[in-house]
Amino acid sequence: MRAQPSEYELVAPGKLSKVLELLAREPGVWLPIAGGTEVMVQYGAGRLGARKLVSLWGLPELRRIEPSEQELIIGAGCTYSDLRNHPVIGQEFPLLARAASWTGSIANQNRGTLGGNIVNASPAADSLPALLVYEAELLLVSARGPRRIPYGEFHTGYKQTRLAPDEIISGIALQPRFAGYHAYSRKVGTRNAQAIAKLCVAGLGRVSDNKIEDVRLAIGSMAVTPLRLPRTEEVLLGQGWSPALIAQARQALETEVAPIDDIRSSADYRLHVAGNLLQEFLQGLFQ
Amino acid sequence: MSAGQCEVSFTVNGVAHTVSVYPMERLLDVLRTELGLTGAKEGCGEGECGSCSVLMNGELVNSCLVPVLQAQGATLCTIEGLARDGVLHPVQKAFLKCGGAQCGICTPGMVLATVHLLRRNPSPTLDQVREGLGGNLCRCTGYTRIFQAVLEAAEAGLET
Numbered sequence: 472m473r474a475q476p477s478e479y480e481l482v483a484p485g486k487l488s489k490v491l492e493l494l495a496r497e498p499g500v501w502l503p504i505a506g507g508t509e510v511m512v513q514y515g516a517g518r519l520g521a522r523k524l525v526s527l528w529g530l531p532e533l534r535r536i537e538p539s540e541q542e543l544i545i546g547a548g549c550t551y552s553d554l555r556n557h558p559v560i561g562q563e564f565p566l567l568a569r570a571a572s573w574t575g576s577i578a579n580q581n582r583g584t585l586g587g588n589i590v591n592a593s594p595a596a597d598s599l600p601a602l603l604v605y606e607a608e609l610l611l612v613s614a615r616g617p618r619r620i621p622y623g624e625f626h627t628g629y630k631q632t633r634l635a636p637d638e639i640i641s642g643i644a645l646q647p648r649f650a651g652y653h654a655y656s657r658k659v660g661t662r663n664a665q666a667i668a669k670l671c672v673a674g675l676g677r678v679s680d681n682k683i684e685d686v687r688l689a690i691g692s693m694a695v696t697p698l699r700l701p702r703t704e705e706v707l708l709g710q711g712w713s714p715a716l717i718a719q720a721r722q723a724l725e726t727e728v729a730p731i732d733d734i735r736s737s738a739d740y741r742l743h744v745a746g747n748l749l750q751e752f753l754q755g756l757f758q
Numbered sequence: 759m760s761a762g763q764c765e766v767s768f769t770v771n772g773v774a775h776t777v778s779v780y781p782m783e784r785l786l787d788v789l790r791t792e793l794g795l796t797g798a799k800e801g802c803g804e805g806e807c808g809s810c811s812v813l814m815n816g817e818l819v820n821s822c823l824v825p826v827l828q829a830q831g832a833t834l835c836t837i838e839g840l841a842r843d844g845v846l847h848p849v850q851k852a853f854l855k856c857g858g859a860q861c862g863i864c865t866p867g868m869v870l871a872t873v874h875l876l877r878r879n880p881s882p883t884l885d886q887v888r889e890g891l892g893g894n895l896c897r898c899t900g901y902t903r904i905f906q907a908v909l910e911a912a913e914a915g916l917e918t
Binding site: 577 | 781820871875890
Protein backbone atom coordinates (compact mmCIF):
# COMPACT_ATOMS: atom_id res chain seq x y z
CA MET A 472 0.00 0.00 0.00
CA ARG A 473 1.35 3.37 -0.99
CA ALA A 474 1.92 5.96 1.74
CA GLN A 475 -0.50 8.85 2.17
CA PRO A 476 1.51 12.09 2.38
CA SER A 477 -1.14 13.67 4.64
CA GLU A 478 -0.30 11.12 7.34
CA TYR A 479 3.33 12.23 7.59
CA GLU A 480 4.98 15.27 9.04
CA LEU A 481 8.31 16.57 7.74
CA VAL A 482 10.10 19.61 9.09
CA ALA A 483 13.31 21.26 7.96
CA PRO A 484 14.61 23.44 10.81
CA GLY A 485 17.61 24.51 8.69
CA LYS A 486 20.06 24.53 11.62
CA LEU A 487 21.73 21.59 13.34
CA SER A 488 21.04 23.01 16.82
CA LYS A 489 17.31 23.16 16.07
CA VAL A 490 17.31 19.58 14.80
CA LEU A 491 19.01 18.44 18.02
CA GLU A 492 16.49 20.38 20.15
CA LEU A 493 13.66 18.59 18.39
CA LEU A 494 15.28 15.18 18.88
CA ALA A 495 15.90 15.98 22.57
CA ARG A 496 12.29 17.03 23.13
CA GLU A 497 10.83 13.81 21.71
CA PRO A 498 13.62 11.21 21.51
CA GLY A 499 12.91 8.35 19.12
CA VAL A 500 9.84 10.06 17.66
CA TRP A 501 11.50 12.06 14.88
CA LEU A 502 13.27 10.15 12.15
CA PRO A 503 16.12 12.09 10.55
CA ILE A 504 16.09 12.03 6.76
CA ALA A 505 19.07 13.17 4.69
CA GLY A 506 19.15 12.31 0.96
CA GLY A 507 16.16 9.98 1.24
CA THR A 508 17.67 7.16 -0.81
CA GLU A 509 16.66 4.67 1.91
CA VAL A 510 13.87 6.41 3.85
CA MET A 511 11.93 7.43 0.73
CA VAL A 512 12.05 3.87 -0.60
CA GLN A 513 10.45 2.60 2.61
CA TYR A 514 7.99 5.49 2.53
CA GLY A 515 7.05 4.93 -1.12
CA ALA A 516 6.30 1.29 -0.39
CA GLY A 517 4.17 2.20 2.64
CA ARG A 518 6.64 0.48 4.97
CA LEU A 519 7.94 3.51 6.89
CA GLY A 520 7.07 3.20 10.58
CA ALA A 521 7.92 6.77 11.57
CA ARG A 522 5.26 9.42 11.00
CA LYS A 523 7.37 12.43 11.95
CA LEU A 524 10.54 13.21 10.02
CA VAL A 525 13.16 15.90 10.34
CA SER A 526 15.27 16.86 7.36
CA LEU A 527 19.07 17.00 7.60
CA TRP A 528 19.45 17.70 3.87
CA GLY A 529 21.36 20.87 3.14
CA LEU A 530 22.55 21.53 6.70
CA PRO A 531 25.90 23.25 6.07
CA GLU A 532 27.32 21.95 9.39
CA LEU A 533 27.04 18.38 8.06
CA ARG A 534 28.29 18.90 4.53
CA ARG A 535 31.95 19.74 4.86
CA ILE A 536 35.19 17.90 4.21
CA GLU A 537 38.02 19.22 6.35
CA PRO A 538 41.49 17.79 5.79
CA SER A 539 44.24 18.48 8.33
CA GLU A 540 47.57 16.84 9.15
CA GLN A 541 46.10 14.82 12.00
CA GLU A 542 42.81 13.73 10.50
CA LEU A 543 40.25 14.19 7.80
CA ILE A 544 36.75 15.06 8.99
CA ILE A 545 33.96 14.17 6.60
CA GLY A 546 30.60 15.71 7.43
CA ALA A 547 27.93 13.01 7.76
CA GLY A 548 25.78 14.83 5.21
CA CYS A 549 28.39 14.55 2.46
CA THR A 550 27.08 12.64 -0.51
CA TYR A 551 28.86 9.84 -2.35
CA SER A 552 29.46 12.31 -5.17
CA ASP A 553 31.15 14.64 -2.66
CA LEU A 554 33.38 11.74 -1.55
CA ARG A 555 34.38 10.48 -4.97
CA ASN A 556 35.08 14.00 -6.26
CA HIS A 557 37.27 15.09 -3.34
CA PRO A 558 40.99 14.92 -4.22
CA VAL A 559 42.19 14.18 -0.66
CA ILE A 560 39.79 11.27 -0.26
CA GLY A 561 40.84 9.84 -3.62
CA GLN A 562 44.49 10.11 -2.66
CA GLU A 563 44.55 9.18 1.03
CA PHE A 564 41.50 6.93 1.30
CA PRO A 565 41.09 5.32 -2.12
CA LEU A 566 38.99 2.47 -0.74
CA LEU A 567 36.36 4.97 0.40
CA ALA A 568 36.37 6.86 -2.91
CA ARG A 569 36.04 3.59 -4.78
CA ALA A 570 33.21 2.35 -2.55
CA ALA A 571 31.40 5.66 -3.10
CA SER A 572 31.66 5.15 -6.86
CA TRP A 573 30.14 1.66 -6.47
CA THR A 574 27.16 2.80 -4.43
CA GLY A 575 24.00 2.98 -6.54
CA SER A 576 23.65 5.18 -9.60
CA ILE A 577 24.93 8.71 -10.16
CA ALA A 578 21.50 10.04 -9.13
CA ASN A 579 21.68 8.06 -5.90
CA GLN A 580 25.29 9.15 -5.32
CA ASN A 581 24.11 12.76 -5.63
CA ARG A 582 21.68 12.26 -2.75
CA GLY A 583 22.83 9.36 -0.58
CA THR A 584 25.05 10.40 2.34
CA LEU A 585 27.85 8.64 4.19
CA GLY A 586 26.16 9.32 7.55
CA GLY A 587 22.91 7.89 6.25
CA ASN A 588 24.69 4.79 5.02
CA ILE A 589 26.24 4.22 8.46
CA VAL A 590 23.02 4.79 10.41
CA ASN A 591 20.99 2.69 8.01
CA ALA A 592 23.40 -0.09 9.04
CA SER A 593 22.83 -2.40 6.13
CA PRO A 594 25.41 -5.20 6.30
CA ALA A 595 25.67 -4.91 2.50
CA ALA A 596 26.56 -1.19 2.41
CA ASP A 597 29.53 -0.66 0.10
CA SER A 598 31.38 2.00 2.10
CA LEU A 599 31.37 0.34 5.51
CA PRO A 600 34.22 -2.21 5.06
CA ALA A 601 36.43 0.72 3.96
CA LEU A 602 35.58 2.62 7.15
CA LEU A 603 36.44 -0.48 9.19
CA VAL A 604 39.90 -0.98 7.70
CA TYR A 605 40.71 2.74 7.96
CA GLU A 606 39.63 2.53 11.63
CA ALA A 607 37.30 5.49 11.28
CA GLU A 608 35.88 7.24 14.31
CA LEU A 609 32.35 8.60 14.43
CA LEU A 610 31.51 12.03 15.75
CA LEU A 611 28.09 11.83 17.37
CA VAL A 612 26.15 14.81 18.63
CA SER A 613 22.98 15.46 20.61
CA ALA A 614 21.64 18.39 22.61
CA ARG A 615 23.57 16.81 25.52
CA GLY A 616 26.83 17.42 23.66
CA PRO A 617 29.25 15.66 21.33
CA ARG A 618 30.96 12.29 21.76
CA ARG A 619 33.32 10.23 19.69
CA ILE A 620 33.37 6.46 19.27
CA PRO A 621 35.33 4.02 17.11
CA TYR A 622 33.25 3.07 14.09
CA GLY A 623 34.24 -0.56 14.69
CA GLU A 624 32.06 -0.52 17.85
CA PHE A 625 29.03 1.15 16.28
CA HIS A 626 27.03 -1.81 15.02
CA THR A 627 25.64 -4.06 17.75
CA GLY A 628 23.42 -6.39 15.68
CA TYR A 629 21.34 -6.48 12.53
CA LYS A 630 20.36 -2.84 11.94
CA GLN A 631 21.18 -2.16 15.60
CA THR A 632 23.62 0.59 16.52
CA ARG A 633 24.95 2.53 19.47
CA LEU A 634 23.29 5.74 18.33
CA ALA A 635 21.07 7.19 21.09
CA PRO A 636 17.50 8.15 20.13
CA ASP A 637 18.27 11.86 20.48
CA GLU A 638 21.56 11.65 18.62
CA ILE A 639 22.84 11.91 15.06
CA ILE A 640 26.20 11.30 13.40
CA SER A 641 27.76 14.65 12.62
CA GLY A 642 30.98 13.46 11.06
CA ILE A 643 33.43 10.68 10.29
CA ALA A 644 37.09 11.10 11.27
CA LEU A 645 39.85 9.32 9.34
CA GLN A 646 43.55 9.37 10.10
CA PRO A 647 45.77 9.73 7.03
CA ARG A 648 48.33 7.08 8.02
CA PHE A 649 48.00 4.56 5.23
CA ALA A 650 50.26 6.02 2.58
CA GLY A 651 52.25 3.22 0.97
CA TYR A 652 49.74 0.54 1.92
CA HIS A 653 48.46 -1.90 -0.66
CA ALA A 654 44.76 -1.03 -0.89
CA TYR A 655 42.35 -3.66 -2.15
CA SER A 656 38.59 -3.73 -2.53
CA ARG A 657 36.20 -5.79 -4.52
CA LYS A 658 32.44 -5.90 -4.78
CA VAL A 659 30.65 -8.95 -6.07
CA GLY A 660 27.07 -8.47 -7.24
CA THR A 661 24.74 -9.66 -9.95
CA ARG A 662 25.90 -6.87 -12.27
CA ASN A 663 28.33 -3.99 -12.14
CA ALA A 664 25.94 -1.05 -11.98
CA GLN A 665 23.72 -0.45 -8.99
CA ALA A 666 23.51 -4.01 -7.70
CA ILE A 667 23.49 -4.56 -3.97
CA ALA A 668 26.54 -6.58 -2.98
CA LYS A 669 26.47 -10.31 -2.49
CA LEU A 670 29.83 -9.66 -0.88
CA CYS A 671 32.24 -6.76 -0.59
CA VAL A 672 35.74 -6.81 0.78
CA ALA A 673 38.21 -4.09 1.75
CA GLY A 674 41.84 -4.78 2.62
CA LEU A 675 44.91 -2.79 3.52
CA GLY A 676 48.36 -4.25 3.94
CA ARG A 677 52.05 -3.48 4.05
CA VAL A 678 54.88 -5.87 3.33
CA SER A 679 58.49 -5.39 4.32
CA ASP A 680 61.30 -7.94 3.75
CA ASN A 681 58.69 -10.33 2.38
CA LYS A 682 56.81 -10.28 5.71
CA ILE A 683 53.37 -8.83 6.35
CA GLU A 684 54.00 -5.90 8.69
CA ASP A 685 50.42 -4.71 8.95
CA VAL A 686 47.16 -6.01 7.57
CA ARG A 687 43.51 -5.02 7.93
CA LEU A 688 40.58 -6.83 6.40
CA ALA A 689 36.85 -6.17 6.47
CA ILE A 690 33.91 -7.72 4.77
CA GLY A 691 30.37 -6.62 4.02
CA SER A 692 27.20 -8.54 3.16
CA MET A 693 28.68 -11.61 4.87
CA ALA A 694 27.06 -11.43 8.30
CA VAL A 695 24.43 -9.33 10.09
CA THR A 696 26.83 -6.40 10.39
CA PRO A 697 29.90 -5.36 8.38
CA LEU A 698 32.83 -7.23 9.94
CA ARG A 699 36.48 -6.70 10.61
CA LEU A 700 38.38 -10.01 10.42
CA PRO A 701 40.79 -9.97 13.39
CA ARG A 702 41.55 -13.71 13.47
CA THR A 703 42.41 -13.81 9.79
CA GLU A 704 44.58 -10.72 10.25
CA GLU A 705 46.35 -12.43 13.17
CA VAL A 706 47.15 -15.50 11.08
CA LEU A 707 48.65 -13.28 8.37
CA LEU A 708 50.62 -10.86 10.50
CA GLY A 709 54.39 -11.39 10.33
CA GLN A 710 54.11 -14.11 7.70
CA GLY A 711 55.80 -14.38 4.33
CA TRP A 712 54.30 -15.61 1.09
CA SER A 713 53.53 -19.30 0.79
CA PRO A 714 50.69 -21.42 -0.57
CA ALA A 715 50.21 -22.77 2.95
CA LEU A 716 49.60 -19.26 4.23
CA ILE A 717 46.69 -18.83 1.84
CA ALA A 718 45.15 -22.07 3.04
CA GLN A 719 45.60 -21.04 6.68
CA ALA A 720 44.10 -17.61 6.05
CA ARG A 721 41.11 -19.08 4.24
CA GLN A 722 40.57 -21.45 7.12
CA ALA A 723 40.77 -18.64 9.68
CA LEU A 724 38.25 -16.65 7.67
CA GLU A 725 35.86 -19.58 7.58
CA THR A 726 36.02 -20.04 11.32
CA GLU A 727 35.47 -16.41 12.23
CA VAL A 728 32.37 -15.53 10.22
CA ALA A 729 28.80 -16.78 10.40
CA PRO A 730 27.64 -16.20 6.82
CA ILE A 731 24.06 -15.22 6.08
CA ASP A 732 21.88 -17.09 3.62
CA ASP A 733 19.49 -14.67 1.98
CA ILE A 734 17.73 -13.56 -1.19
CA ARG A 735 20.99 -12.28 -2.69
CA SER A 736 23.23 -15.23 -2.10
CA SER A 737 23.82 -18.44 -0.18
CA ALA A 738 26.10 -18.88 2.81
CA ASP A 739 28.23 -21.42 0.88
CA TYR A 740 28.73 -19.05 -2.04
CA ARG A 741 29.63 -16.18 0.26
CA LEU A 742 32.26 -18.23 2.12
CA HIS A 743 33.80 -19.57 -1.06
CA VAL A 744 33.97 -16.18 -2.78
CA ALA A 745 35.28 -14.49 0.38
CA GLY A 746 38.15 -16.99 0.39
CA ASN A 747 38.87 -16.26 -3.27
CA LEU A 748 38.91 -12.52 -2.64
CA LEU A 749 41.22 -12.99 0.34
CA GLN A 750 43.57 -14.92 -1.93
CA GLU A 751 43.39 -12.19 -4.56
CA PHE A 752 44.21 -9.58 -1.90
CA LEU A 753 47.24 -11.56 -0.74
CA GLN A 754 48.54 -12.11 -4.27
CA GLY A 755 48.36 -8.34 -4.87
CA LEU A 756 49.95 -7.61 -1.51
CA PHE A 757 53.04 -9.69 -2.24
CA GLN A 758 53.44 -8.57 -5.86
CA MET B 759 -4.57 24.91 2.52
CA SER B 760 -5.51 22.17 4.98
CA ALA B 761 -3.70 21.47 8.24
CA GLY B 762 -0.39 19.75 7.64
CA GLN B 763 0.20 21.36 4.29
CA CYS B 764 2.90 23.91 3.68
CA GLU B 765 4.03 26.25 0.95
CA VAL B 766 7.11 25.29 -1.02
CA SER B 767 8.74 27.62 -3.54
CA PHE B 768 11.13 26.62 -6.28
CA THR B 769 12.06 27.47 -9.82
CA VAL B 770 11.23 24.96 -12.52
CA ASN B 771 12.61 25.45 -16.01
CA GLY B 772 13.20 29.12 -15.27
CA VAL B 773 9.72 29.81 -13.88
CA ALA B 774 9.14 30.52 -10.17
CA HIS B 775 6.41 28.45 -8.52
CA THR B 776 4.89 28.29 -5.05
CA VAL B 777 2.81 25.21 -4.34
CA SER B 778 0.66 24.22 -1.33
CA VAL B 779 1.58 20.63 -0.60
CA TYR B 780 2.16 18.06 2.11
CA PRO B 781 5.88 18.19 2.86
CA MET B 782 6.37 14.45 2.30
CA GLU B 783 4.76 14.49 -1.14
CA ARG B 784 7.25 13.20 -3.67
CA LEU B 785 8.73 15.85 -5.93
CA LEU B 786 7.77 13.58 -8.85
CA ASP B 787 4.07 13.75 -7.95
CA VAL B 788 4.14 17.51 -7.41
CA LEU B 789 5.77 18.08 -10.80
CA ARG B 790 3.26 15.87 -12.54
CA THR B 791 0.03 16.76 -10.77
CA GLU B 792 0.50 20.32 -9.49
CA LEU B 793 2.55 21.67 -12.38
CA GLY B 794 1.38 19.36 -15.16
CA LEU B 795 4.96 18.48 -16.10
CA THR B 796 4.49 14.84 -17.03
CA GLY B 797 7.86 14.31 -18.72
CA ALA B 798 9.30 12.74 -15.57
CA LYS B 799 7.74 9.27 -15.29
CA GLU B 800 7.22 6.89 -12.44
CA GLY B 801 8.88 3.59 -13.21
CA CYS B 802 9.97 1.67 -10.16
CA GLY B 803 9.24 4.33 -7.53
CA GLU B 804 12.31 3.28 -5.57
CA GLY B 805 15.27 4.99 -7.19
CA GLU B 806 16.40 2.09 -9.35
CA CYS B 807 15.20 2.94 -12.86
CA GLY B 808 15.83 6.66 -13.40
CA SER B 809 12.66 7.38 -15.37
CA CYS B 810 11.78 10.15 -12.86
CA SER B 811 15.20 11.85 -13.20
CA VAL B 812 15.32 15.64 -12.95
CA LEU B 813 18.13 18.11 -12.29
CA MET B 814 17.94 19.71 -8.84
CA ASN B 815 20.41 22.58 -8.47
CA GLY B 816 22.21 21.05 -11.43
CA GLU B 817 22.50 17.58 -9.85
CA LEU B 818 20.81 14.54 -11.34
CA VAL B 819 18.30 13.14 -8.81
CA ASN B 820 15.49 10.62 -8.77
CA SER B 821 12.44 12.80 -8.08
CA CYS B 822 10.54 9.82 -6.65
CA LEU B 823 12.96 9.88 -3.71
CA VAL B 824 12.83 13.62 -3.00
CA PRO B 825 10.28 14.81 -0.45
CA VAL B 826 9.05 18.08 -1.90
CA LEU B 827 10.01 20.08 1.18
CA GLN B 828 13.67 19.31 0.38
CA ALA B 829 13.21 21.12 -2.93
CA GLN B 830 12.42 24.39 -1.12
CA GLY B 831 14.39 27.14 -2.86
CA ALA B 832 15.80 24.74 -5.46
CA THR B 833 16.35 25.35 -9.14
CA LEU B 834 14.86 22.44 -11.02
CA CYS B 835 15.17 21.40 -14.62
CA THR B 836 12.88 18.81 -16.17
CA ILE B 837 12.84 17.46 -19.70
CA GLU B 838 10.29 20.14 -20.61
CA GLY B 839 12.92 22.80 -19.90
CA LEU B 840 15.57 21.65 -22.36
CA ALA B 841 14.16 22.72 -25.71
CA ARG B 842 14.25 26.49 -26.31
CA ASP B 843 11.80 28.35 -28.54
CA GLY B 844 10.76 25.15 -30.22
CA VAL B 845 14.35 24.13 -30.96
CA LEU B 846 15.48 20.83 -29.46
CA HIS B 847 18.46 20.69 -27.13
CA PRO B 848 21.58 19.18 -28.78
CA VAL B 849 21.22 16.04 -26.66
CA GLN B 850 17.62 15.61 -27.77
CA LYS B 851 18.72 16.09 -31.39
CA ALA B 852 21.38 13.41 -30.98
CA PHE B 853 18.85 10.94 -29.51
CA LEU B 854 16.56 11.61 -32.46
CA LYS B 855 19.36 11.22 -34.99
CA CYS B 856 20.70 7.98 -33.52
CA GLY B 857 17.35 6.33 -32.79
CA GLY B 858 18.04 6.49 -29.06
CA ALA B 859 14.37 6.31 -28.12
CA GLN B 860 11.66 3.75 -28.69
CA CYS B 861 8.68 3.67 -26.31
CA GLY B 862 9.90 6.88 -24.69
CA ILE B 863 9.30 6.11 -21.01
CA CYS B 864 13.00 6.18 -20.13
CA THR B 865 13.91 8.92 -22.60
CA PRO B 866 13.43 12.04 -20.42
CA GLY B 867 15.65 10.48 -17.75
CA MET B 868 18.22 9.29 -20.29
CA VAL B 869 18.43 12.76 -21.81
CA LEU B 870 18.79 14.50 -18.43
CA ALA B 871 21.39 11.97 -17.27
CA THR B 872 23.28 12.73 -20.51
CA VAL B 873 23.09 16.49 -19.94
CA HIS B 874 24.36 15.96 -16.36
CA LEU B 875 27.24 13.79 -17.60
CA LEU B 876 28.32 16.06 -20.46
CA ARG B 877 28.30 19.17 -18.30
CA ARG B 878 30.90 17.50 -16.07
CA ASN B 879 32.71 15.52 -18.70
CA PRO B 880 32.27 16.90 -22.22
CA SER B 881 34.21 14.06 -23.88
CA PRO B 882 33.34 10.84 -22.06
CA THR B 883 34.60 7.41 -22.99
CA LEU B 884 32.06 4.68 -23.65
CA ASP B 885 32.71 3.30 -20.14
CA GLN B 886 32.05 6.71 -18.65
CA VAL B 887 28.84 6.96 -20.65
CA ARG B 888 27.79 3.56 -19.32
CA GLU B 889 28.48 4.71 -15.78
CA GLY B 890 26.78 8.08 -16.23
CA LEU B 891 23.61 6.43 -17.49
CA GLY B 892 23.91 3.32 -15.29
CA GLY B 893 20.94 4.39 -13.18
CA ASN B 894 18.60 4.71 -16.14
CA LEU B 895 17.00 1.52 -17.34
CA CYS B 896 15.60 0.95 -20.83
CA ARG B 897 13.61 -2.14 -21.83
CA CYS B 898 13.47 -1.35 -25.56
CA THR B 899 16.71 -0.26 -27.12
CA GLY B 900 19.36 -2.55 -25.73
CA TYR B 901 21.22 0.68 -24.91
CA THR B 902 23.58 0.67 -27.88
CA ARG B 903 21.78 3.45 -29.75
CA ILE B 904 21.38 5.46 -26.56
CA PHE B 905 25.13 5.30 -25.92
CA GLN B 906 25.77 6.24 -29.56
CA ALA B 907 23.47 9.24 -29.08
CA VAL B 908 25.44 10.35 -26.02
CA LEU B 909 28.75 10.10 -27.89
CA GLU B 910 27.18 11.93 -30.83
CA ALA B 911 25.96 14.70 -28.50
CA ALA B 912 29.45 14.94 -26.97
CA GLU B 913 30.90 15.27 -30.43
CA ALA B 914 28.40 17.99 -31.36
CA GLY B 915 29.01 19.89 -28.11
CA LEU B 916 26.30 20.99 -25.68
CA GLU B 917 26.03 24.57 -26.85
CA THR B 918 25.64 23.92 -30.57
